[in-house]
Amino acid sequence: MGRMDNKVVVVFGGARGIGLATVKEFLAEGAVVRSSDIREPAEDLGHENFTHTEVDATDESAVQSFVEQVLGEHGRIDVLFSNVGIHLGKPLPETTLAEFDHIFAVNVRTAFLAARAVLPHMIAAKAGSIVLTSSNGGMMGRPADPVYNATKHALVGLAKSLAVAHAHLGIRVNTVNPGAIDTDMLRSTLASPDEFEAKQHALTASTPAARVGEAWEVAKAVLFLASDESRFVNGAVLPVDGAKAAGAMPGNRYSLDFELGVR
Numbered sequence: 001m002g003r004m005d006n007k008v009v010v011v012f013g014g015a016r017g018i019g020l021a022t023v024k025e026f027l028a029e030g031a032v033v034r035s036s037d038i039r040e041p042a043e044d045l046g047h048e049n050f051t052h053t054e055v056d057a058t059d060e061s062a063v064q065s066f067v068e069q070v071l072g073e074h075g076r077i078d079v080l081f082s083n084v085g086i087h088l089g090k091p092l093p094e095t096t097l098a099e100f101d102h103i104f105a106v107n108v109r110t111a112f113l114a115a116r117a118v119l120p121h122m123i124a125a126k127a128g129s130i131v132l133t134s135s136n137g138g139m140m141g142r143p144a145d146p147v148y149n150a151t152k153h154a155l156v157g158l159a160k161s162l163a164v165a166h167a168h169l170g171i172r173v174n175t176v177n178p179g180a181i182d183t184d185m186l187r188s189t190l191a192s193p194d195e196f197e198a199k200q201h202a203l204t205a206s207t208p209a210a211r212v213g214e215a216w217e218v219a220k221a222v223l224f225l226a227s228d229e230s231r232f233v234n235g236a237v238l239p240v241d242g243a244k245a246a247g248a249m250p251g252n253r254y255s256l257d258f259e260l261g262v263r
């Protein structure tokens with residue numbers, strides 16, 4: 001008996017990193033997973049309950065037709081995991097308007113479009129769980145990353161507002177808020193993969209747990225929020241960050257974060 005038996009799950013941004021790790025958790029727990037991304041999955045999962053579709057989640061009609069396709073094939077969507085995101089890592093004075101618009105499109109418009117596409121069906125079914133991937137940067141200010149952080153705060157506001165609006169209909173909307181997690185995104189904020197290894201000490205210095213997290217550790221939290229085990233958890237903001245968002249660290253740790261331009 002799996003924790004996600006008979007659930008139909010739609011994932012945006014499922015090809016690698018946290019998205020792919022979560023897809024694997026959903027499949028292991030018995031869900032039917034319809035994943036999408038702008039890229040092919042980093043691994044061949046070869047699972048009978050898994051399909052992957054190329055979808056640019058910023059594209060209104062592509063999102064709508066993907067959701068309608070899933071509904072046409074399965075008759076319902078029980079879970080939406082909206083996980084698409086990109087990083088910026090620039091001080092505000094250096095950020096162009098094009099960069100601002102682009103990151104809001106990828107990090108926020110995608111969640112808006114995905115939620116808008118699935119909500120009418122969840123409302124009709126009077127059931128559903130939506131999980132948005134925010135960040136611990138969606139819970140606190142960080143000096144090196146104001147625009148990325150603003151997108152992640154926007155997702156928290158969206159999730160809470162949707163939760164308040166739809167809780168009486170049996171629909172739950174929560175965010176998962178990762179700290180520094182070892183994925184391609186995190187490594188791409190540094191100059192080279194070697195630099196990641198060399199700078200592990202500095203990357204972990206701003207995390208009370210004194211380490212970077214793994215994608216599966218976030219996936220376990222998403223699984224909880226998606227499954228019926230969290231049925232009275234709604235509008236929640238769940239940090240998976242080794243206590244980074246829990247309180248202020250000594251100044252020298254944050255200054256390292258600033259110096260590196262990482263989360």
Ligand SMILES: NC(=O)c1ccc[n+]([C@@H]2O[C@H](COP(=O)([O-])OP(=O)(O)OC[C@H]3O[C@@H](n4cnc5c(N)ncnc54)[C@H](O)[C@@H]3O)[C@@H](O)[C@H]2O)c1
Pocket residue numbers: 012013014015016017018019036037038039055056057058083084085086087106133134135136177178179180181182183184185186263
């Ligand atoms: N890794 C971290 O340290 C960290 C920390 C906090 C929050 N997050 C958030 O977690 C989420 C996943 O990040 P990750 O670290 O796994 O990064 P990642 O780059 O490995 O995964 C992001 C996925 O989004 C996809 N994507 C990008 N633009 C897209 C688009 N327009 N349409 C569809 N798919 C698109 C990418 O192809 C990729 O598969 C992101 O929202 C990110 O902001 C990550």
